[in-house]
Amino acid sequence: xxxxxxxxxxxxQLVRRHKILVGGVLLLGIAAGGAYAVVKPAAVTSxxxxxxxxxxxxxxxxxxxxxxxxxxxxxxxxxSYQVLLNALPNVRPAMSLEQLRHDIQVGSPAAxxxxxxxxxxxxxxAEATANAVARSDIAYLSSxxxxxxxxxxxxxxxxxxxxxxxxxxxMVIFGLLGALAGFLIGAIAAIAIGxxxxxxxxxxxxxxxxxxxxxxxxxxxxxxxxxxxxxxLENYSPAAVHAFRLRQALHQLGTASVRGSNGSERGRSSFxxxxxxxxxxxxxxxxxxAVFAAAQGIPTTLVIGPQQDVKVTATLRTACALPPxxxxxxxxxxxxxVVDNDVDMQPDGGLTIVVAVVDDQxxxxxxxxxxxxxxxxxxxxxxxxxxxxxxxxSAAVGGRDISGILLAxxxxxxxxxxxxxxxxxxxxxxxxxxxxxxxxxxR
Numbered sequence: 001x002x003x004x005x006x007x008x009x010x011x012x013q014l015v016r017r018h019k020i021l022v023g024g025v026l027l028l029g030i031a032a033g034g035a036y037a038v039v040k041p042a043a044v045t046s047x048x049x050x051x052x053x054x055x056x057x058x059x060x061x062x063x064x065x066x067x068x069x070x071x072x073x074x075x076x077x078x079x080s081y082q083v084l085l086n087a088l089p090n091v092r093p094a095m096s097l098e099q100l101r102h103d104i105q106v107g108s109p110a111a112x113x114x115x116x117x118x119x120x121x122x123x124x125x126a127e128a129t130a131n132a133v134a135r136s137d138i139a140y141l142s143s144x145x146x147x148x149x150x151x152x153x154x155x156x157x158x159x160x161x162x163x164x165x166x167x168x169x170x171m172v173i174f175g176l177l178g179a180l181a182g183f184l185i186g187a188i189a190a191i192a193i194g195x196x197x198x199x200x201x202x203x204x205x206x207x208x209x210x211x212x213x214x215x216x217x218x219x220x221x222x223x224x225x226x227x228x229x230x231x232x233l234e235n236y237s238p239a240a241v242h243a244f245r246l247r248q249a250l251h252q253l254g255t256a257s258v259r260g261s262n263g264s265e266r267g268r269s270s271f272x273x274x275x276x277x278x279x280x281x282x283x284x285x286x287x288x289x290a291v292f293a294a295a296q297g298i299p300t301t302l303v304i305g306p307q308q309d310v311k312v313t314a315t316l317r318t319a320c321a322l323p324p325x326x327x328x329x330x331x332x333x334x335x336x337x338v339v340d341n342d343v344d345m346q347p348d349g350g351l352t353i354v355v356a357v358v359d360d361q362x363x364x365x366x367x368x369x370x371x372x373x374x375x376x377x378x379x380x381x382x383x384x385x386x387x388x389x390x391x392x393x394s395a396a397v398g399g400r401d402i403s404g405i406l407l408a409x410x411x412x413x414x415x416x417x418x419x420x421x422x423x424x425x426x427x428x429x430x431x432x433x434x435x436x437x438x439x440x441x442x443r
Contacts, residue, residue, distance in 0.1 A: 029182020
């Protein structure tokens with residue numbers, strides 16, 4: 001039962017995660033249902049009533065709830081081959097005998113009355129078909145060919161009005177059916193895509209991929225041009241809960257040594273945030289941390305160093321190269337630097353944050369400013385375990401071991417902590433061949 005609950009919860013998460021896909025397919029279903037209702041309108045019906053003369057002699061009483069034999073015979077004649085064949089020239093639109101038989105229903109609403117209901121795509125067709133069969137039936141009953149003798153039947157109520165489902169109601173019904181079908185198709189597609197995806201989304205999955213903990217997780221901006229990057233550097237202000245997480249992340253990265261308990265400057269700290277070229281969401285982690293640290297009164301330098309893919313950081317480099325506004329109090333404590341070749345640049349005090357981007361397919365050892373700590377910045381659902389491992393290996397080859405992970409845009413449904421799983425200690429009794437006794441081995 002618990003496994004079923006886990007599978008259901010996982011499926012719901014996958015549907016929520018791919019809500020754009022599910023919503024798109026749902027809208028397509030609604031449009032398809034509405035279009036079907038328009039292209040294939042509901043058939044309408046119209047009924048003509050034929051009055052029969054009373055029977056020439058008494059008939060046996062019918063079974064309770066049934067039709068008397070006389071009227072039942074007249075119903076059979078009204079739907080017979082000869083009556084329908086004689087009515088064919090007057091039905092609308094022109095059709096075959098089999099189609100006419102399909103479009104006509106014969107019944108008896110009362111004794112000695114036969115109802116003939118015609119079906120058509122519009123009211124005129126339904127009325128013409130019902131009246132044609134009713135008149136053919138009357139003519140046939142009065143002809144010498146009548147199997148029941150000469151009968152003077154009459155048309156007491158011609159088919160003059162047609163009815164059917166309201167077009168709007170039909171569109172609503174088919175729209176709802178289309179929405180249901182679209183949701184089911186979209187949900188199945190989302191679950192199939194999610195189950196086959198190897199991208200890591202939860203904190204524990206990402207932490208265990210390279211064996212280092214997640215130090216912090218918070219939303220990251222997605223600036224598209226230099227102007228938006230400039231606004232982030234000047235105006236970024238996280239919500240209270242995210243500000244607390246940013247503060248914790250900075251503390252774990254060693255910024256406690258930068259300022260004393262009384263706010264005085266004590267030393268300097270530096271770290272590099274390494275992100276993947278295919279993960280633009282993680283690029284804003286460094287700038288957001290730098291702006292937040294400067295807002296806390298920490299002198300901060302944001303360094304955009306030599307990149308393996310300059311296109312990824314082009315707009316950020318442009319924004320950092322612009323002079324800060326004179327009126328900006330925050331920017332007075334935030335210095336930005338774009339480094340092209342001077343990888344031996346040394347931090348000049350306070351906090352230094354270096355933004356580095358590597359190719360996630362073939363990462364190379366970093367060739368940028370050296371810092372005390374290197375962390376990996378990654379967005380939820382942006383990378384696989386293999387990609388993270390390649391980046392961590394390339395950093396280690398360059399003498400920069402990954403000390404932690406900063407997670408951008410975590411999944412709202414993720415309840416994991418991002419701590420690295422520890423192997424449990426077990427006690428096993430292994431046989432000893434020499435003595436025939438067992439020895440306790442601790443692992």
